[in-house]
Amino acid sequence: MASQPYERKHKVTVIGSGNWGSAIAKIVAENAAAHNNIFQEEVQMWVYEEKVEVPKDSKHFDPADTLCQGPHNLTEIINHYHENIKYLPGIGLPKNLHANPSLEDAVRDATILIFNVPHQFIIRICDQLKGKILPFARGISCIKGVDVNEQGVSLFSETIGKKLGIYCGALSGANIATEVAKELWSETSIAYHPPPLDSKAPSPSASTTEIVHFEHKDTSGQLADVKLQALPTQYPPVDHETWKALFHRPYFHVRVVDDVAGVSLGGALKNVIALAAGWVEGLGWGDNAKAAVMRVGLLEMVKFGDKFFSATINPRTFLQESAGVADLITSCNGGRNYRCAKLSVERGQSIEEVERTELNGQKLQGTSTAEEVNRYLKKQGLEDEFPLFTAVYRILEGKMRPEEIPNQIEDIPERAGSKL
């Protein structure tokens, strides 16, 4: 790839600058500099602008400095101190990372878009982006979770792709933003599998806006007529190798695979399992019991993927990739859902009470995912085939007690995971 001469380089924009957004932007900017034959060195990071004050205990605090006097724009602070003092304090950001408060300006001419915002904001952001991005841009969504509702399950990467008319893959793994930002070693999974472009259609040049139509079998198994533009030949191709060049670091090991559904589901369903692991641990049942819950949960993950994404999912993703078993392990060892569930048993409080007192306004993702998954399973008449997911929902509802988990899940293993 590096040896071929391309007229243009990719411009990379990270959309979002929270805890994970800033950590990912740091990685991407480091790699844009390291691979400046493929990428433009300057990476844009869109920041939802707000006023912040440099805290007195920050190493940047200097009373003589005007930026340290009263509140200032977060983007100004990031661009001056090269640190996101609000969402990723204490971590130096690369100088080639530019914080930009204008979404439209940040994405202008960008061929690579990295989406990294809390999921509740993504639809509105896509609405703002429509018509403002290059029609042949390629995306990666770092948003964890899936959109489950009675109509079905959709991946955020799909939602983004459909809204913007581009192809969008997914990144998910056993990653805690702060640990990654500190460069503690971890692994992640990137899934990227654009539908084949019609080989008979002419490849557009950078100046044309010609659109290539093709049939795309999306993850829900339906044929959708998606408009996807081929990348102009002036640019290096965007393939698995490109994503590895953009994300892989000595402390952040990347595997690129095809299975977008598997990678995305892992990051969502693990939170449901982590609740059950926390309850069982809270009962004082020890490591054996927690491992049993995780084993059964992993099988239900595989089965869920197989039932609802059978057209594209690879059940091996859950066993082989960081986004599967590794992320599950991390979440059941110390994640937020696990910790709150454990406390709720130990204190005899509801999980909402623990959420309120412990999480400082943040919300548990496992509880809402458990409810969404259950609503969907109920509608399909499949509650019995997912006894652990169903047990978690019933316990949240107050209709079952954590002590009943072993009996509830006793029978599934014979039935689950048959597609592996």
Add this chain to the structure above:
Amino acid sequence: MASQPYERKHKVTVIGSGNWGSAIAKIVAENAAAHNNIFQEEVQMWVYEEKVEVPKDSKHFDPADTLCQGPHNLTEIINHYHENIKYLPGIGLPKNLHANPSLEDAVRDATILIFNVPHQFIIRICDQLKGKILPFARGISCIKGVDVNEQGVSLFSETIGKKLGIYCGALSGANIATEVAKELWSETSIAYHPPPLDSKAPSPSASTTEIVHFEHKDTSGQLADVKLQALPTQYPPVDHETWKALFHRPYFHVRVVDDVAGVSLGGALKNVIALAAGWVEGLGWGDNAKAAVMRVGLLEMVKFGDKFFSATINPRTFLQESAGVADLITSCNGGRNYRCAKLSVERGQSIEEVERTELNGQKLQGTSTAEEVNRYLKKQGLEDEFPLFTAVYRILEGKMRPEEIPNQIEDIPERAGSKL
């Protein structure tokens, strides 16, 4: 099964009475009583006889009681107090469990033999048992680990079966003896898959000693001429249902599968991975790094099974069964190998030093398994294909540092686990 009238019931003998032997004997005796249509109520437990004193803090201690005055035989104490005060103190044993110091007497007329001793004793015990057992008895080995040497890998269940001319399955899972004995919920895996008996050979009666010859494809893929006797028709058959009846308890959930090699390998190789998990944790690298090591280790387990037991192994065992991923999780969360490896990094000591100071004379199984596995891989020229197992060995040897694990294992994921 229960509805058919059989003239005889199975007599069950547990060979071994240590920490795990006593916990398993408790379970088996509870179930023999619960299913006294299939099993004789009295269960024999062979005890390696030794003199012990009832400790003053035991609830059984009574200075007026002669058994509490000076040392007495462990079997007398167990049969009187229904507690193994030395190896499983504080746990009441069922009254239908009989401790027996004579191996020969304990196995007389037993149709079901449960082997549960530290592995270094099993060969000698088999030598003593030869000719003393029913030729049509069936066995289950609860011994963890596999016998790896330059000639190949053998399972203890195979060794027992060959030495005694009987068929022997295996039990392994995410189980800590003391937690199981306290009836904290856990799961286990039993693997049992006797070769088909020659259907043309007459079924022997209990009084005949006719031997049925058949061809048995053993786990190493070679055809072995094993002499296996069919069970006399007077006895209920010994099948998956029978093993479930004998081992499943409300607090001990059993899945019976065919894959003896998978179930046995899981219990051995997890200890090698737990060492790596401990080192990485000792470096302060956090949960992400530990999960990454476990993910890679799981893939090497699958690959090891596939390379050396391809004739019989089911790679799904590692993902689906308690003996696979669940046991790995338990061992990497708090097992002995994990804890010593973690301490060795934290204290800057060799693992042998930690073993000496922390384990009270007990030995780490992970270190010897890592060495045996490496000797075998080296001979086959396969070290590079198992970079995590190889890294663990090199670190034990002092030729690599735990910090180098990420680079060492960076490339395998592409290659491992291909058979899943």
